[in-house]
Amino acid sequence: MEEAVVAKKRMLSGIQPSGDLHLGNYLGAIKNWGARSDTYECFYFMADLHTITVRQTPADLRRRTLEQLAQYIACGLDPEKNTLFVQSHVHQHAELGWVLNCYTMFGELSRMTQFKDKSAKHQENINGGLFTYPALMAADILLYQPDLVPVGHDQKQHCELTRDVAQRFNGIYGDVFKVPEPFIPETGARVMSLNAPETKMSKSIPEGCVFLMERPEDIQRKFKRAITDSDTENCVRFDPENKPGVANLMSIYAAVTGKSFAEIEAEFAGQGYGKFKPVVGDAVIETLRPIREESQRLLKDKAYLESVYRAGAEKASYVAEKTLRKVYKKVGFLAR
Numbered sequence: 001m002e003e004a005v006v007a008k009k010r011m012l013s014g015i016q017p018s019g020d021l022h023l024g025n026y027l028g029a030i031k032n033w034g035a036r037s038d039t040y041e042c043f044y045f046m047a048d049l050h051t052i053t054v055r056q057t058p059a060d061l062r063r064r065t066l067e068q069l070a071q072y073i074a075c076g077l078d079p080e081k082n083t084l085f086v087q088s089h090v091h092q093h094a095e096l097g098w099v100l101n102c103y104t105m106f107g108e109l110s111r112m113t114q115f116k117d118k119s120a121k122h123q124e125n126i127n128g129g130l131f132t133y134p135a136l137m138a139a140d141i142l143l144y145q146p147d148l149v150p151v152g153h154d155q156k157q158h159c160e161l162t163r164d165v166a167q168r169f170n171g172i173y174g175d176v177f178k179v180p181e182p183f184i185p186e187t188g189a190r191v192m193s194l195n196a197p198e199t200k201m202s203k204s205i206p207e208g209c210v211f212l213m214e215r216p217e218d219i220q221r222k223f224k225r226a227i228t229d230s231d232t233e234n235c236v237r238f239d240p241e242n243k244p245g246v247a248n249l250m251s252i253y254a255a256v257t258g259k260s261f262a263e264i265e266a267e268f269a270g271q272g273y274g275k276f277k278p279v280v281g282d283a284v285i286e287t288l289r290p291i292r293e294e295s296q297r298l299l300k301d302k303a304y305l306e307s308v309y310r311a312g313a314e315k316a317s318y319v320a321e322k323t324l325r326k327v328y329k330k331v332g333f334l335a336r
């Protein structure tokens with residue numbers, strides 16, 4: 001029997017290889033990416049162009065970019081079903097980025113909270129790229145005409161700007177870009193720092209951050225030292241307002257075991273945080289173990305990883321070029 005060919009919806013996302021991937025990246029994003037490839041045509045990339053808005057050590061950037069690819073695959077992204085590529089390998093990103101710079105307003109870019117945060121943090125290097133970062137991100141997205149862009153809360157503002165720029169461009173030149181929907185997954189979307197539960201887990205606070213490639217004993221040490229709360233209740237109860245540290249540990253435990261908060265509360269009834277924390281640590285260790293081992297195995301096979309990113313760039317470039325050509329024509333560039 002013939003199957004009807006229905007065009008799959010398209011999805012795209014990227015992560016900067018500016019730091020090693022961590023539990024927040026995994027639970028908040030990558031873990032859910034793999035499952036989508038049956039319903040969506042998926043593009044995932046290492047956003048290396050974006051990383052140089054902050055000074056990088058070249059050898060580290062190269063290493064992390066390749067590691068990130070290995071980790072994407074180890075996390076369940078099948079390169080046969082997903083297009084995995086390195087942003088700088090697809091030259092259309094930089095090209096459309098330039099064009100969109102000219103359709104993004106100074107005022108809009110000035111309002112971006114990520115720009116304000118990063119320029120406060122890197123006062124010695126507030127460069128033009130840091131300022132126009134969102135225009136490049138808009139290019140990343142709009143090149144592929146995706147239906148959906150899964151991102152974390154912190155990227156919502158950039159996605160909204162992308163929509164505004166797309167609408168502005170379409171308003172002048174007709175329907176060139178699909179206006180994409182940001183998609184912020186509900187579960188596990190926000191993993192907080194283990195030792196500062198009011199801030200997002202990030203590499204900038206390494207003691208509160210669990211990296212995918214970290215040794216089990218280091219992971220366990222971080223969980224044992226995780227901040228719970230200052231109250232004297234010593235009871236595992238989901239109360240994000242008053243017990244953010246415990247709520248964060250419960251969310252992590254729920255995400256890696258599939259248990260509900262009620263089940264977790266029952267499991268640890270009458271037991272204190274001292275019992276709870278190492279159990280969460282162990283569950284995380286067992287979740288990450290196969291990912292770490294598979295990443296290490298893949299990193300020994302450089303030829304395979306190369307074949308994946310080359311094929312990915314070729315596929316991505318094919319799609320991206322169609323959009324770029326249309327844009328060049330619309331704005332009035334002479335055809336080659």
Ligand code: TRP
Pocket residue numbers: 012013014015016047050136137140141149150151155158
């Ligand atoms: N700015 C994103 C971040 O820091 C990374 C990124 C770059 C991205 N381009 C993108 C995410 C396009 C989604 C789509 O997390």
